Amino acid sequence: MSPNAIMSSDREQVLRLRSIVMAFGRLFAVNGVDLDVAKGEHLAILGPNGAGKTTLFNVISGDLTPTRGTVMIKGVDCTSLPSRRRPRFGMARTYQKARSFPGLSVEDNLYLAVVGKRGRHLSLWRSGTDRSWREQARAAAETVWLTEELATPVSDLSHGQKRQLEIGMAVATDPDILLLDEPASGLSRGEREWLIELLSDLGADITLLLIEHDMDVALRVVDRVMVMADGQQIAAGTPSEIEHDPVVLQTYLGTGASA
Amino acid sequence: MTRQLRSPTTIAFVAVVALLVVLPAIGSSFFVNFIMTRTLILGLAAATIVFLSAYGGMVSLAQLMLFGTAGFMFGNAVLEASPRGLNLGWAPWTAVVFALAVATAIAFLLGALSSRTTGIYFLMLTLVYAVIGYNVFAQVVPISGPSGITRITPPPPITQATHLYYAALLLSIGGYVVLKLVARTPFGLALQGVRDDPVRMASLGFRVPLHRALAFTLAGFIAGVAGLLNVWWNGQIDPASIGISPTLVLLIVAVIGGISHLEGAWLGAFVYVAANSYLRALPFVDRIGITEDRFNTVIGALVLLIMVLSPEGLSGVIQRLSNEGRRRFSRFSSRDGTGRVDTSGDDAGESPVVMIDSSTSPPTEERK
Structure with missing residues (x-):
């Protein structure tokens, strides 16, 4: 040391x-x-x-x-x-340049953050668990003031909103x-x-x-x-x-x- | 849900399907059994290119090879006294399962091998797969001929040309719906995330290469289904039919229709097949130098024209026209002349005007 x-x-x-x-x-x-x-x-x-x-x-x-x-x-x-194994340790991060998924909506971005941590990555079914994860994604959107933009494609967000989303994606995973x-x-x-x-x-x-x-x-x-x-x-x-x-x-x- | 069922897209989809269902009753035999059956088969195969590109960010040139593999495997498995092929003599539906299993397994293997590449590298790798596939079937004579496998017939109950049309229609609808639904599942959303930013997806905990490999496998399975329909329609398959030139034709079909819209695959297939069949029959075209030998030049010019007019292909043109129509309709239905849509009607809930409440907007200087 x-x-x-x-x-x-x-x-x-x-x-x-x-x-x-x-x-x-x-x-x-x-x-x-x-x-x-x-x-x-x-x-x-x-x-x-x-x-x-x-x-x-x-x-x-x-x-x-x-x-x-x-x-x-x-x-x-x-x-x-x-x-990809680090989220299991409760770790979440953001990047210097906002890295989200511009082809998806704000809610889908946040939902993917939750799925990434929780699992069912390869699922071809939408189940009750998904509904609770969607709720978690919406709660994260509320935390970062993006509730009104849930259905907006990320490509349409302003720079500031993209940074908010980036933080929201980290918070959505309930990190340690x-x-x-x-x-x-x-x-x-x-x-x-x-x-x-x-x-x-x-x-x-x-x-x-x-x-x-x-x-x-x-x-x-x-x-x-x-x-x-x-x-x-x-x-x-x-x-x-x-x-x-x-x-x-x-x-x-x-x-x-x-x- | 009710709103989804009443959406213009759903209504248009149902109308097109209804028209296609009654088509054999109103269309000529040539149009139904040649133009439309071939359109549906080519469209289903091209849809796998569109799926991989639009949802996975992967432009694949290996789809026709997988399409041909299923066709060759079916011919080898089902025939028993043919002068060509392995003549395994299996029951037709066993041969169908075998052909799809082989095409899917090969797709998984190739998908896994290329799952760490993107962009031009992925495209080149799939071109290599297409070349290898062509050479395997061209040179390993016991499984491909010599000079192809002939006298292939569809399994019962597909005994007439119209049955095959309905089989192609059913499988096209099934393929379209499956690919659309997959896009909304956790797997499909993750695939779109991989398309947009694989590094971010990995940091969220996703196995990026596995998603790519499985998407390629699903596309390979559907390309295999299209390949089976093709050998049933054609009655034969030979290595030249999966060479580089037909491989590029399938890509051109996807590009004509629009590589970012699944529907575009069938649209592009229709334009290609119709142009191939009807162009030479047009009066006076031979006088301006358009003969059968110059069909590819005409298709090339057509692709160029579509690309210049709309980089997103014909489906992009339709989308633009549709958006323009909605915009004009909204303006027409405006009563106060300010551009606001009249929301007093039954469809008020579908109004495209969104009223933004400043109290719920993102934090700004004014919020302080």
């Missing part, structure tokens, strides 16, 4: 990363990151463009298998487990571990306030990992912050500690910004 590894309290650990290295040829996008996240904790991962935040997310969600290191989710070694990659990107001020409200109201049992460039959003909804640069962790602490950390200020604002 690296000396400046970010460690949480004695609560149950739901996510544990050890010496994660993700190399693309000779480029080390993530280089030796350790991280422990406890159940119900809200953690922001900050850093400039190219710091390796999204790559780290991709390693956690299984979209990428790390070159070295281990990923433990709820005590199980998931390092080589493909992304929620990974949000720049959820506030492209949102208006009003929509950002809504996002802060939504994230602040997440259940105490939901663990949140958040990548966000908007410091206002990030620091208002998390308990802890990890700052990355060049694939490594450069600082860690509470939001107030990070706001005044000279290394962080230097990284974000450049030389002479130590005040």
Whole structure:
């Protein structure tokens, strides 16, 4: 474990990363990151463009298998487990660029998120179970203010609505571990306030990992912050500690910004 | 449900089916037993291309090979004293099950092999399957001839040409309804999700390659059914009938009709078969250089014209005309001149005008 590894309290650990290295040829996008996240904790991962935040997310969600290191989710070694197996551990994620299914309606998108977690993927019948899952999808739509758009094809949604849907698809799976990659990107001020409200109201049992460039959003909804640069962790602490950390200020604002 | 049954699409579907059911009573024998039976068979096969493309995002060139495989297998299994083929002499319906089982199994195997490819790579891989299929039947003489298998007859009770027409009609309706219904099941919705974003589907917990392979298998089964109808109609099958040129014809049929609408498969088949049969009979066409030898040139020009007018094929044209008609009807029925539809009638619930309540709209700056 690296000396400046970010460690949480004695609560149950739901996510544990050890010496994660993700190399693309000779480029080390993530280089030796350790991280422990406890159940119900809200953690922001900050850093400039190219710091390796999204790559780290991709390693956690299984979209990428790390070159070295281990990923433990709820005590199980998931390092080589493909992304499609991660929802079974209660993990859900969003992507930096909203990734939904433009040819389907909002309700069908949310329904697929529920089916993905619950099963019956190959079913050729619509049963009573489906009706309850549809209800779950509609409840998720209500959470993200998309009730009026249930029948709308996703291709007809605005950018902000697509981001709402992306979050709705993650919430619809009733996750234990929620990974949000720049959820506030492209949102208006009003929509950002809504996002802060939504994230602040997440259940105490939901663990949140958040990548966000908007410091206002990030620091208002998390308990802890990890700052990355060049694939490594450069600082860690509470939001107030990070706001005044000279290394962080230097990284974000450049030389002479130590005040 | 009542509203669904009264929708223009359902009414049009029922009207077309009703017309097709009474067609043998009002149409000529040539039109029913040649033009329409062939249209239904080609349409059913082309519908599998449309299904894979529209719902799975996979353009397959292997469907005619699976179509031909079912035909060859049926001929080998059912004949017993023919100078060609394996002459297994099985009961006709046993041969039907055998032929469909082989075509479906091959479809599953090929679908599994290509399930990790998309786009142009998938298309090329299925072209390879088509070439391999053609060469297998052209070179492995015991199962294909030599020069094809002949004297194939349909199983009882299909003893007349009209029976075959009704069999093709029934199976076309069945195939269409099944593919439409499948699209609304969890499997079908997941397939459409795979079409739109396979990476996202995987992160939601779906096995993307399995969905692709099973969709290919279902399409292979239906292509096999069409292949059986084809050998019953034709009475014979030879390797040249599943070569590259006929493979492209099936794709052209799907493109003419519109590769994003299932109905388009039968529409495209009708245009192709009708053009093939009637074009040469038109007066004076030979004087402008259109002879039987130049039929493919004419079809090529027709495809080009349809593509320029509507990239979504003939069904796209019909859809646009239908939308325009609805729009004009809505404007006509407007009373206050503001474009609002009069909702006082019986169909008020189907009004295309949606009143948006600002209190339920997504969060915006004003919401604060």
